[in-house]
Amino acid sequence: MTTTRKVTSLDVAKRAGVSRSAVSRVFTPGASVSERTASKVREAANALGYRPNVLARAMLTGKSKIIGLVVAYLDNHFYPTVLELLSEALEREGYHVLVFMAAHSADDVEDVVSQILDYQVDGLILASVSLSSDLADRCRASGVPVVLFNRKLEAEGELAVVSDNRMGGRLAAEHLISLGRTRIGHIAGWEGASTQRDREAGFMEGLRAAGLGLFAREVGDYRLPRAKEAARRMFDTPDRPDAVFVANDYMAFGVMDVLRSELSLRVPDDVALIGFDDVPSAAWPAYSLTTIRQHAEAMVTTAVEALLSEIGGTDVTSPAPLPVTLVRRTTA
């Protein structure tokens, strides 16, 4: 292992017969350099394999070009999709993504965000994670813009990108009702999440509008095992619902598995099932899940747009909730 010394701008400068400044300017878009020296420098740089040290640049400019992303879980396929989109969108803008997994405890988020801030990130995206208000203050104090993704905070003026979850819940209700179902249940996600609250609120609204109430309710916490337990509690009884709105697709898969495989119920004949998100596997024939689509690309686009504006210095307000659509497949 030959310890190859790191090649710096000074090496390039010497070889090209110019100053460090010249080298720097060649690699700084929009700086004033003559084409003659630029080409000399580029040649020398290529010969030596020089590339500017992003970290050193970050120190001076205060811009690290890195965005912290904290995400709670990746087993719900919605988030890998988002991560991929997000990473691509940010790379396109010259940013890169430092990923952190946060377990569900608020302490953990606290800790994780602190660590991210140590990296002098230019911005922060919190997906499926809530932010304590003093932590939000810390970020503001560090001058690091934060955008919440698929979650919002009631009280704070925090930037948040969400779908129109309330409308989505309402669409779900209306669809089940249009099918003639009357004994309608709901399997909720984690009740601390704004998505859950909004989806349920909209759903209830839709039921009420038709003069209906909730026939049954269980909580699945957005986790697969709990969702399955919830489904068993709700359906392993003669007096069961004839339709159910599950707060996201990921849980809906589990619920459907319980219904069909454990309880031998037919979907949608015995019970109609509708989810939320429209993750890729919802379209797979094995599930063919009717669901409310969140437009992941649109969410990502507006999220990075908002974040970059904020980074650029222009104060931004939370964009309007993004439209959702009912996608009918075969489960409802």
Place this chain on the structure above:
Amino acid sequence: MTTTRKVTSLDVAKRAGVSRSAVSRVFTPGASVSERTASKVREAANALGYRPNVLARAMLTGKSKIIGLVVAYLDNHFYPTVLELLSEALEREGYHVLVFMAAHSADDVEDVVSQILDYQVDGLILASVSLSSDLADRCRASGVPVVLFNRKLEAEGELAVVSDNRMGGRLAAEHLISLGRTRIGHIAGWEGASTQRDREAGFMEGLRAAGLGLFAREVGDYRLPRAKEAARRMFDTPDRPDAVFVANDYMAFGVMDVLRSELSLRVPDDVALIGFDDVPSAAWPAYSLTTIRQHAEAMVTTAVEALLSEIGGTDVTSPAPLPVTLVRRTTA
């Protein structure tokens, strides 16, 4: 937006009535500081909300504590799982993960790796991505250890963590044969991938050992749509296989969908199906896929172990391929 000046070690030093060095040492484990000044410094730091700037530290020490991860796709659920595990394992060791998505062209990987190196990463993990040999050289030149994850390079002495894919292929063959199947097909992944080559080699070996040959072969490139097309070509004919080994679970789902939903074939009665990976959804009743399990945790553990050793300076050789196991479910 009050532009809060960044709080530096000097601020803390002043407030605590000590020098910057003292502050630095308090935050450097194993440095020599008296308990008295340490507590003074800690108090001041807390009061001011001071945390050391990781980037500045990285410049001095040359250790950024960040690991670059490049991954080609996240729609195959194996990789989100790996990413989550990897991130957790590395965080536990004080490292953090900078994620890059690489499209499939080699050019893109080239470009992406260059960008990662600009961040002075301490190490590099390439998952499901191959490395051109001159790129490998560049990494070596930068002194950045690289480990390939779930992919290996024949020629190079590159560190690679893989399962025993050959044995896995062999197990798949033996299992299908033990079921009495004789007209056995294979739907391959991307043929440029070592995983594909090894799995298929083992599979063929298993068939040959039983005096069988391959009944049919199609290529799915590890992509869902292509796998489905491959399945159609292979099975939409009277003279079809009675069993098929699909090179990974992700494609197997697509194949199974085609078999059951489009061609109305029964699995496993009409055709037995076996996959590879054992992603979480393989266990879901809707698929209940028989498969060859790659032990993701073990792979991740050995990968970070190898990487950290290499970073630590001890030269490491590629660990032995990790054991795989047949997990029988209902598709074969």
Place this chain on the structure above:
DNA sequence: CAGTCTCGTGCAAACGCATGCAGTGAGGGA
């Protein structure tokens, strides 16, 4: 031809921290 502009360049000062070196004081052994 003098004066003014513009462009390109180099110098040197940051950025926030770690660390070798030298120096201080206290404690202990002879």
Place this chain on the structure above:
DNA sequence: TCCCTCACTGCATGCGTTTGCACGAGACTG
């Protein structure tokens, strides 16, 4: 009592950049 040791501390330097400033040389203008 003197000297040595040892634990601790501060000073100053350096990590690889960017960038404001000043300056020289042309290029224009009148």
